[in-house]
Protein backbone atom coordinates (compact mmCIF):
# COMPACT_ATOMS: atom_id res chain seq x y z
CA UNK A 1 0.00 0.00 0.00
CA UNK A 2 1.22 3.51 -0.82
CA UNK A 3 1.00 6.48 1.53
CA UNK A 4 -1.51 9.11 0.47
CA UNK A 5 0.87 11.70 -0.93
CA UNK A 6 -0.21 15.00 0.61
CA UNK A 7 3.02 16.26 2.17
CA UNK A 8 5.86 17.89 0.18
CA UNK A 9 8.79 16.19 1.96
CA UNK A 10 12.42 17.07 2.56
CA UNK A 11 14.46 13.98 1.82
CA UNK A 12 15.72 13.56 5.40
CA UNK A 13 15.04 10.68 7.81
CA UNK A 14 15.32 11.65 11.47
CA UNK A 15 15.91 8.69 13.75
CA UNK A 16 16.95 10.25 17.06
CA UNK A 17 16.35 13.46 18.99
CA UNK A 18 17.45 15.07 22.24
CA UNK A 19 16.72 18.59 23.49
CA UNK A 20 17.12 20.88 20.47
CA UNK A 21 19.13 18.41 18.40
CA UNK A 22 18.04 15.84 15.85
CA UNK A 23 20.09 13.13 14.13
CA UNK A 24 19.38 11.51 10.79
CA UNK A 25 19.82 7.88 9.75
CA UNK A 26 23.42 8.63 8.76
CA UNK A 27 24.25 10.12 12.17
CA UNK A 28 24.29 13.73 10.95
CA UNK A 29 23.27 16.24 13.65
CA UNK A 30 20.71 19.02 13.06
CA UNK A 31 19.75 22.00 15.21
CA UNK A 32 15.97 22.24 15.57
CA UNK A 33 14.80 25.87 15.30
CA UNK A 34 11.39 24.64 14.09
CA UNK A 35 10.33 22.38 16.98
CA UNK A 36 8.53 20.06 14.55
CA UNK A 37 6.09 22.93 13.86
CA UNK A 38 5.98 24.49 17.36
CA UNK A 39 5.16 21.15 18.93
CA UNK A 40 8.36 20.56 20.89
CA UNK A 41 7.88 22.73 23.95
CA UNK A 42 10.21 21.28 26.60
CA UNK A 43 12.77 19.65 24.27
CA UNK A 44 12.86 16.36 22.42
CA UNK A 45 12.82 13.19 24.54
CA UNK A 46 13.04 15.19 27.79
CA UNK A 47 14.01 12.67 30.52
CA UNK A 48 11.14 13.52 32.90
CA UNK A 49 8.61 13.35 30.07
CA UNK A 50 9.91 9.95 28.91
CA UNK A 51 9.83 8.59 32.47
CA UNK A 52 6.28 9.87 33.13
CA UNK A 53 4.99 8.29 29.92
CA UNK A 54 6.80 5.00 30.55
CA UNK A 55 5.48 4.75 34.10
CA UNK A 56 1.93 5.48 32.92
CA UNK A 57 2.23 2.99 30.08
CA UNK A 58 3.00 0.25 32.57
CA UNK A 59 -0.15 1.11 34.55
CA UNK A 60 -2.83 1.82 31.94
CA UNK A 61 -2.66 3.65 28.59
CA UNK A 62 -6.33 4.10 27.78
CA UNK A 63 -9.80 3.63 29.05
CA UNK A 64 -12.84 5.47 27.74
CA UNK A 65 -14.50 8.55 29.26
CA UNK A 66 -17.10 6.34 30.93
CA UNK A 67 -15.19 5.93 34.21
CA UNK A 68 -13.29 8.15 36.64
CA UNK A 69 -9.92 9.20 35.21
CA UNK A 70 -8.24 11.03 38.12
CA UNK A 71 -5.20 12.03 36.06
CA UNK A 72 -7.52 14.32 34.03
CA UNK A 73 -8.31 16.30 37.18
CA UNK A 74 -4.62 16.29 38.10
CA UNK A 75 -3.89 17.80 34.69
CA UNK A 76 -6.71 20.35 35.01
CA UNK A 77 -5.45 21.48 38.42
CA UNK A 78 -1.87 21.84 37.21
CA UNK A 79 -2.96 23.61 34.02
CA UNK A 80 -5.07 26.05 36.05
CA UNK A 81 -2.07 26.83 38.22
CA UNK A 82 0.52 27.23 35.46
CA UNK A 83 -1.79 29.19 33.13
CA UNK A 84 -3.25 31.32 35.91
CA UNK A 85 -6.81 30.41 34.80
CA UNK A 86 -7.70 28.37 37.87
CA UNK A 87 -11.44 29.02 37.65
CA UNK A 88 -11.68 27.78 34.03
CA UNK A 89 -12.89 24.28 33.03
CA UNK A 90 -10.95 21.81 30.89
CA UNK A 91 -12.23 19.67 28.01
CA UNK A 92 -9.64 17.34 26.50
CA UNK A 93 -9.37 16.22 22.89
CA UNK A 94 -6.58 15.17 20.53
CA UNK A 95 -5.51 17.93 18.15
CA UNK A 96 -5.63 21.63 17.39
CA UNK A 97 -8.36 21.41 14.77
CA UNK A 98 -10.49 19.37 17.13
CA UNK A 99 -9.93 21.92 19.90
CA UNK A 100 -11.14 24.76 17.65
CA UNK A 101 -14.03 22.69 16.30
CA UNK A 102 -15.20 22.11 19.88
CA UNK A 103 -14.61 25.76 20.82
CA UNK A 104 -16.79 27.04 17.96
CA UNK A 105 -19.47 24.46 18.59
CA UNK A 106 -19.52 25.20 22.32
CA UNK A 107 -19.80 28.94 21.66
CA UNK A 108 -22.83 28.32 19.47
CA UNK A 109 -24.41 25.96 22.02
CA UNK A 110 -23.80 28.59 24.68
CA UNK A 111 -25.46 31.59 23.07
CA UNK A 112 -27.62 29.88 20.46
CA UNK A 113 -26.16 31.96 17.62
CA UNK A 114 -24.71 30.81 14.29
CA UNK A 115 -22.03 33.08 12.90
CA UNK A 116 -18.36 33.42 13.75
CA UNK A 117 -15.85 36.11 12.88
CA UNK A 118 -12.38 35.01 11.71
CA UNK A 119 -9.53 37.05 10.24
CA UNK A 120 -7.40 37.35 7.15
CA UNK A 121 -4.41 34.94 7.13
CA UNK A 122 -5.95 32.87 9.93
CA UNK A 123 -5.26 29.16 10.30
CA UNK A 124 -7.46 27.16 12.65
CA UNK A 125 -7.16 23.58 11.35
CA UNK A 126 -8.57 21.27 8.74
CA UNK A 127 -11.80 19.87 10.18
CA UNK A 128 -15.17 21.16 9.07
CA UNK A 129 -15.70 24.44 10.95
CA UNK A 130 -12.04 25.00 11.78
CA UNK A 131 -11.15 24.92 8.09
CA UNK A 132 -14.14 27.10 7.18
CA UNK A 133 -12.67 29.69 9.59
CA UNK A 134 -9.24 29.32 7.96
CA UNK A 135 -8.33 31.95 5.38
CA UNK A 136 -7.05 29.59 2.68
CA UNK A 137 -9.59 28.64 0.03
CA UNK A 138 -7.36 25.90 -1.37
CA UNK A 139 -7.86 23.70 1.71
CA UNK A 140 -11.63 24.29 2.04
CA UNK A 141 -13.60 21.53 0.30
CA UNK A 142 -17.00 22.40 -1.16
CA UNK A 143 -18.65 20.45 1.67
CA UNK A 144 -16.92 22.70 4.24
CA UNK A 145 -18.15 25.94 2.69
CA UNK A 146 -20.53 27.86 4.93
CA UNK A 147 -22.02 31.33 5.12
CA UNK A 148 -21.58 31.27 8.87
CA UNK A 149 -18.00 32.53 8.86
CA UNK A 150 -17.35 36.23 8.32
CA UNK A 151 -13.74 37.14 7.45
CA UNK A 152 -12.41 40.54 8.49
CA UNK A 153 -8.99 42.14 8.08
CA UNK A 154 -6.61 41.29 10.96
CA UNK A 155 -6.08 44.05 13.55
CA UNK A 156 -8.67 46.31 11.86
CA UNK A 157 -10.67 47.82 14.71
CA UNK A 158 -12.99 49.83 12.48
CA UNK A 159 -14.03 46.79 10.43
CA UNK A 160 -14.62 44.74 13.57
CA UNK A 161 -16.75 47.40 15.23
CA UNK A 162 -18.80 47.90 12.06
CA UNK A 163 -19.35 44.16 11.69
CA UNK A 164 -20.68 43.88 15.24
CA UNK A 165 -22.91 46.92 14.74
CA UNK A 166 -24.42 45.29 11.65
CA UNK A 167 -24.52 41.60 12.69
CA UNK A 168 -23.98 41.59 16.46
CA UNK A 169 -27.14 39.63 17.23
CA UNK A 170 -26.00 36.77 14.98
CA UNK A 171 -22.36 36.56 16.12
CA UNK A 172 -21.74 33.48 18.24
CA UNK A 173 -17.96 33.85 18.42
CA UNK A 174 -14.81 35.63 17.38
CA UNK A 175 -11.85 33.29 16.83
CA UNK A 176 -8.34 34.71 16.67
CA UNK A 177 -4.74 33.57 17.10
CA UNK A 178 -2.78 35.75 19.55
CA UNK A 179 0.09 35.50 17.10
CA UNK A 180 -0.77 34.11 13.68
CA UNK A 181 1.51 31.20 12.92
CA UNK A 182 0.81 29.71 9.49
CA UNK A 183 -0.17 33.22 8.34
CA UNK A 184 3.43 34.36 8.87
CA UNK A 185 3.94 35.49 12.53
CA UNK A 186 1.52 38.40 12.77
CA UNK A 187 0.99 39.66 16.31
CA UNK A 188 -2.58 40.66 17.28
CA UNK A 189 -2.38 44.12 18.82
CA UNK A 190 -3.35 44.51 22.47
CA UNK A 191 -5.98 47.10 21.58
CA UNK A 192 -7.53 44.75 19.00
CA UNK A 193 -7.85 41.91 21.53
CA UNK A 194 -9.23 44.36 24.10
CA UNK A 195 -11.82 45.50 21.55
CA UNK A 196 -12.79 41.88 20.84
CA UNK A 197 -13.30 41.40 24.58
CA UNK A 198 -15.46 44.51 24.87
CA UNK A 199 -17.60 43.72 21.80
CA UNK A 200 -18.08 40.09 22.85
CA UNK A 201 -19.29 41.34 26.24
CA UNK A 202 -21.61 43.87 24.63
CA UNK A 203 -23.14 41.45 22.11
CA UNK A 204 -23.05 38.19 24.14
CA UNK A 205 -20.52 36.58 21.81
CA UNK A 206 -17.73 34.20 22.80
CA UNK A 207 -14.09 35.26 22.47
CA UNK A 208 -12.11 32.20 21.34
CA UNK A 209 -8.35 32.53 21.73
CA UNK A 210 -6.74 30.05 19.34
CA UNK A 211 -3.61 29.24 21.30
CA UNK A 212 -2.78 26.03 19.47
CA UNK A 213 0.53 27.41 18.19
CA UNK A 214 1.13 30.61 20.21
CA UNK A 215 0.04 29.18 23.57
CA UNK A 216 1.67 27.04 26.23
CA UNK A 217 4.34 29.58 27.12
CA UNK A 218 5.87 29.97 23.69
CA UNK A 219 5.19 33.73 23.53
CA UNK A 220 6.73 34.42 26.94
CA UNK A 221 3.33 34.33 28.67
CA UNK A 222 1.24 31.19 29.05
CA UNK A 223 -1.16 32.41 26.35
CA UNK A 224 -0.02 34.99 23.79
CA UNK A 225 -3.44 36.58 24.29
CA UNK A 226 -2.43 37.34 27.90
CA UNK A 227 -0.18 40.14 26.60
CA UNK A 228 -3.38 42.17 26.02
CA UNK A 229 -4.38 41.95 29.70
CA UNK A 230 -7.90 40.62 29.03
CA UNK A 231 -9.28 37.10 29.36
CA UNK A 232 -10.82 35.11 26.52
CA UNK A 233 -13.87 32.90 27.09
CA UNK A 234 -12.30 29.82 25.49
CA UNK A 235 -8.62 29.02 24.86
CA UNK A 236 -7.85 26.24 22.40
CA UNK A 237 -4.56 24.39 22.89
CA UNK A 238 -2.64 21.54 21.31
CA UNK A 239 0.87 21.61 19.84
CA UNK A 240 3.11 22.31 22.86
CA UNK A 241 0.75 20.60 25.25
CA UNK A 242 2.18 17.09 24.89
CA UNK A 243 5.67 17.90 23.54
CA UNK A 244 4.90 15.58 20.62
CA UNK A 245 2.40 13.29 22.32
CA UNK A 246 -0.94 14.00 20.61
CA UNK A 247 -3.25 15.90 22.94
CA UNK A 248 -5.42 19.01 22.61
CA UNK A 249 -7.96 20.77 24.72
CA UNK A 250 -10.00 23.84 25.47
CA UNK A 251 -10.05 25.96 28.61
CA UNK A 252 -13.59 27.20 29.19
CA UNK A 253 -14.58 30.22 31.27
CA UNK A 254 -16.72 29.53 34.35
CA UNK A 255 -19.86 31.20 32.98
CA UNK A 256 -20.12 28.64 30.14
CA UNK A 257 -22.10 25.72 31.51
CA UNK A 258 -21.54 22.07 30.51
CA UNK A 259 -24.33 19.59 29.79
CA UNK A 260 -23.92 15.83 29.52
CA UNK A 261 -23.40 14.76 25.93
CA UNK A 262 -22.74 18.30 24.66
CA UNK A 263 -19.12 17.49 23.70
CA UNK A 264 -17.32 14.17 23.60
CA UNK A 265 -14.48 12.12 22.18
CA UNK A 266 -13.22 8.56 22.45
CA UNK A 267 -9.50 9.17 22.81
CA UNK A 268 -9.48 12.66 24.37
CA UNK A 269 -8.15 12.72 27.92
CA UNK A 270 -6.73 9.20 27.90
CA UNK A 271 -4.36 8.37 30.73
CA UNK A 272 -1.22 8.24 28.60
CA UNK A 273 -1.85 11.63 26.95
CA UNK A 274 -2.58 13.19 30.35
CA UNK A 275 0.68 11.83 31.74
CA UNK A 276 2.59 13.38 28.82
CA UNK A 277 0.80 16.71 29.29
CA UNK A 278 1.44 16.71 33.04
CA UNK A 279 5.13 16.07 32.45
CA UNK A 280 5.23 19.07 30.11
CA UNK A 281 3.69 21.39 32.71
CA UNK A 282 5.98 20.06 35.44
CA UNK A 283 9.04 20.81 33.32
CA UNK A 284 7.70 24.23 32.24
CA UNK A 285 7.27 25.07 35.93
CA UNK A 286 10.46 23.60 37.36
CA UNK A 287 12.71 24.95 34.61
CA UNK A 288 10.89 28.31 34.44
CA UNK A 289 10.62 27.90 30.68
CA UNK A 290 8.10 30.69 30.12
CA UNK A 291 10.46 33.35 31.47
CA UNK A 292 13.29 31.69 29.59
CA UNK A 293 11.30 31.86 26.33
CA UNK A 294 10.60 35.52 26.95
CA UNK A 295 14.21 36.49 27.68
CA UNK A 296 15.78 34.39 24.97
CA UNK A 297 13.13 35.52 22.49
CA UNK A 298 13.87 39.20 23.19
CA UNK A 299 17.57 38.51 22.69
CA UNK A 300 16.97 36.60 19.45
CA UNK A 301 14.73 39.33 18.02
CA UNK A 302 17.30 42.03 18.84
CA UNK A 303 20.10 40.05 17.24
CA UNK A 304 18.02 39.31 14.13
CA UNK A 305 17.02 42.96 13.81
CA UNK A 306 20.73 43.83 13.68
CA UNK A 307 21.16 41.67 10.54
CA UNK A 308 20.73 44.13 7.65
CA UNK A 309 19.56 41.61 5.08
CA UNK A 310 16.55 40.41 7.10
CA UNK A 311 13.34 42.41 6.89
CA UNK A 312 10.52 43.00 9.33
CA UNK A 313 11.75 40.84 12.21
CA UNK A 314 8.75 40.26 14.48
CA UNK A 315 7.17 38.00 17.07
CA UNK A 316 7.19 37.36 20.79
CA UNK A 317 9.10 34.91 22.93
CA UNK A 318 10.18 31.96 20.84
CA UNK A 319 7.64 32.55 18.07
CA UNK A 320 9.58 34.73 15.66
CA UNK A 321 9.39 35.49 11.96
CA UNK A 322 11.23 37.59 9.43
CA UNK A 323 10.85 38.32 5.74
CA UNK A 324 13.52 36.94 3.46
CA UNK A 325 14.36 39.35 0.61
CA UNK A 326 14.45 38.05 -2.96
CA UNK A 327 18.27 37.87 -3.09
CA UNK A 328 18.24 35.39 -0.17
CA UNK A 329 15.36 33.25 -1.39
CA UNK A 330 17.37 30.03 -0.97
CA UNK A 331 18.24 30.78 2.65
CA UNK A 332 15.87 28.28 4.28
CA UNK A 333 16.99 25.43 1.99
CA UNK A 334 20.63 26.30 2.52
CA UNK A 335 20.20 26.36 6.30
CA UNK A 336 18.66 22.91 6.19
CA UNK A 337 20.72 21.05 3.63
CA UNK A 338 24.13 22.70 4.01
CA UNK A 339 24.15 23.95 7.61
CA UNK A 340 21.83 21.31 9.12
CA UNK A 341 19.37 23.68 10.77
CA UNK A 342 15.60 23.16 10.66
CA UNK A 343 13.53 26.35 10.43
CA UNK A 344 9.85 26.89 9.60
CA UNK A 345 8.36 28.90 6.76
CA UNK A 346 5.25 30.78 5.77
CA UNK A 347 4.42 31.57 2.17
CA UNK A 348 5.63 33.47 0.28
CA UNK A 349 8.91 34.52 1.95
CA UNK A 350 8.80 34.23 5.74
CA UNK A 351 11.17 32.17 7.87
CA UNK A 352 9.56 31.13 11.15
CA UNK A 353 11.52 30.23 14.26
CA UNK A 354 9.66 27.98 16.70
CA UNK A 355 12.34 26.20 18.74
CA UNK A 356 11.80 24.33 21.97
CA UNK A 357 11.40 26.65 24.96
CA UNK A 358 14.30 24.76 26.53
CA UNK A 359 16.75 25.83 23.84
CA UNK A 360 19.96 27.24 25.35
CA UNK A 361 21.56 30.65 24.77
CA UNK A 362 24.56 28.82 23.28
CA UNK A 363 22.33 27.05 20.74
CA UNK A 364 20.69 30.37 19.84
CA UNK A 365 24.13 31.92 19.39
CA UNK A 366 25.20 28.97 17.23
CA UNK A 367 22.10 29.54 15.11
CA UNK A 368 22.79 33.27 14.76
CA UNK A 369 26.43 32.67 13.81
CA UNK A 370 25.45 30.11 11.17
CA UNK A 371 22.65 32.29 9.84
CA UNK A 372 25.07 35.21 9.29
CA UNK A 373 27.54 32.88 7.63
CA UNK A 374 24.88 31.42 5.31
CA UNK A 375 23.76 34.92 4.29
CA UNK A 376 27.37 35.96 3.59
CA UNK A 377 27.97 32.82 1.51
CA UNK A 378 24.81 33.34 -0.57
CA UNK A 379 25.83 36.94 -1.28
CA UNK A 380 29.36 35.83 -2.21
CA UNK A 381 27.98 33.17 -4.57
CA UNK A 382 25.81 35.80 -6.25
CA UNK A 383 28.83 38.07 -6.79
CA UNK A 384 30.71 35.20 -8.42
CA UNK A 385 27.72 34.39 -10.64
CA UNK A 386 27.50 38.00 -11.94
Ligand SMILES: Cc1ncc(COP(=O)(O)O)c(C=O)c1O
Pocket residue numbers: 095096097098100123124125126177181182210211212213214238239
Ligand atom coordinates in the same frame (compact mmCIF):
# COMPACT_ATOMS: atom_id res chain seq x y z
C1 LIG B 1 -3.15 28.34 15.20
C2 LIG B 1 -3.45 26.93 14.81
N1 LIG B 1 -4.68 26.43 15.06
C3 LIG B 1 -4.99 25.17 14.75
C4 LIG B 1 -4.08 24.33 14.16
C5 LIG B 1 -4.47 22.93 13.80
O1 LIG B 1 -3.86 22.03 14.66
P1 LIG B 1 -3.77 20.47 14.28
O2 LIG B 1 -2.86 20.35 13.13
O3 LIG B 1 -3.24 19.83 15.55
O4 LIG B 1 -5.15 20.03 13.98
C6 LIG B 1 -2.80 24.80 13.86
C7 LIG B 1 -1.81 23.94 13.18
O5 LIG B 1 -0.83 24.37 12.63
C8 LIG B 1 -2.48 26.14 14.20
O6 LIG B 1 -1.28 26.66 13.93
